[in-house]
Amino acid sequence: MIDFQALAEQYDTPLYVYDFDYMAAQFEALKEAFRGRKSLLAYAVKANSNLSVVRHFAKMGAGADCVSIGEVRRALICGVPKYRIIFSGVGKRDEEIAEALDVDILYINVESEAELMRVEKIATAKNTVARISVRVNPNIDPQTHPYISTGLHANKFGVDLDSAKRMYIRAKNSPSLEPIGIHFHIGSQLTQLSPIRESAEIVADLVRSLAALKIDLKFFDIGGGLGVRYKEEQTITPYDYVQAILGTLNGLDVTVVCEPGRFLTANAGYFLTRVLYEKRNGDKRFVVVDGAMNDLIRPSLYNAYHHVDTLGKEGEVSAADIVGPVCESGDFLAKSYPLPMMTHNDLLVLESAGAYGFGMGSNYNTRGRSAEVALEGAQARLIRRRESFDDIIALEKEFLED
Numbered sequence: 001m002i003d004f005q006a007l008a009e010q011y012d013t014p015l016y017v018y019d020f021d022y023m024a025a026q027f028e029a030l031k032e033a034f035r036g037r038k039s040l041l042a043y044a045v046k047a048n049s050n051l052s053v054v055r056h057f058a059k060m061g062a063g064a065d066c067v068s069i070g071e072v073r074r075a076l077i078c079g080v081p082k083y084r085i086i087f088s089g090v091g092k093r094d095e096e097i098a099e100a101l102d103v104d105i106l107y108i109n110v111e112s113e114a115e116l117m118r119v120e121k122i123a124t125a126k127n128t129v130a131r132i133s134v135r136v137n138p139n140i141d142p143q144t145h146p147y148i149s150t151g152l153h154a155n156k157f158g159v160d161l162d163s164a165k166r167m168y169i170r171a172k173n174s175p176s177l178e179p180i181g182i183h184f185h186i187g188s189q190l191t192q193l194s195p196i197r198e199s200a201e202i203v204a205d206l207v208r209s210l211a212a213l214k215i216d217l218k219f220f221d222i223g224g225g226l227g228v229r230y231k232e233e234q235t236i237t238p239y240d241y242v243q244a245i246l247g248t249l250n251g252l253d254v255t256v257v258c259e260p261g262r263f264l265t266a267n268a269g270y271f272l273t274r275v276l277y278e279k280r281n282g283d284k285r286f287v288v289v290d291g292a293m294n295d296l297i298r299p300s301l302y303n304a305y306h307h308v309d310t311l312g313k314e315g316e317v318s319a320a321d322i323v324g325p326v327c328e329s330g331d332f333l334a335k336s337y338p339l340p341m342m343t344h345n346d347l348l349v350l351e352s353a354g355a356y357g358f359g360m361g362s363n364y365n366t367r368g369r370s371a372e373v374a375l376e377g378a379q380a381r382l383i384r385r386r387e388s389f390d391d392i393i394a395l396e397k398e399f400l401e402d
């Protein structure tokens, strides 16, 4: 049992709390599912990019899947070895590509023919060889929220099979490019196995046809996407997930690279917020809290559900919207949530907030971002201090004219 009241007292609210032991258990469960197979678990840093979180996974032997050079730098600072770092993402600036080559990371996931040419050009100018993987868009519906679906041609991610094949041939014939991997990532919060299996089959077939052209890929990068339980979702077990992938790899001698983000962190995280007041507009009941969409945007952005723990508060429940102070009607943490009557300073704990929570935060409405706390064993420790007003204005202040 986590003593949320004590944490809220000590660190104030709004506050993110992460159970590092839970993160470790999730990592070990996935690693166990790959046991005996060549694999690399590359933590998707964007899910929760706090340095202490990244280091926690690095210590367990994780690599890092990064979607900006900033994330690559985070991974390096946290001790992720360069040979376990992957740079993905649909748009990379020349400077980012150049730095990734200088650092000599494992490979760059390339997402278009135009990007392949940029990488080639930059590698040539540096007189080096860029290790690359091509992100294939298998055009499979992952059956998840449209904003986190990435595996359809209608989504901006990856390239179709024919383009991928052309890119591999081009890369093989270039002295500045070394194709070593293939990548797909069809979406996030996946709870159905069949789209994953179908995508893996399509991509594995491509790997086999490339092998016939003497293009031998070593890394079969299945992306992330493994879903978690927020409400009552039936999720995929790590064992079934890994078996489904391995079942498509007959005749291939590849290292499977997996890039979990949400699976490792979502249910390790809690968002603590205190009640400011109750109010009614006609029949509609609102509980106004000190946390808002600038702290946790998932409800506003995806209509996401977070279970709310009232920590034993008693009384008859009725439906209330839990809303923050931000001046947007889209600023809510829950809609029509059954809650007892709340009073000033009551604590609410939103569960499953460890992935795409803090990292999507902003300073909108000149609100400092929350502090973050790690729990390991029975110990709590601050891993990011609360942003102050001075922090928020720091980059503007020097430009203020009289």
Ligand SMILES: *Cc1c(COP(=O)(O)O)cnc(C)c1O
Residues within 6 Å of the ligand: 044, 046, 047, 065, 067, 088, 089, 185, 187, 188, 189, 223, 224, 225, 226, 259, 260, 261, 262, 263, 355
């Ligand atoms: C976001 C992302 C991931 C992680 O996705 P989860 O659903 O959090 O596991 C992995 N790989 C790539 C390329 C991504 O963009």
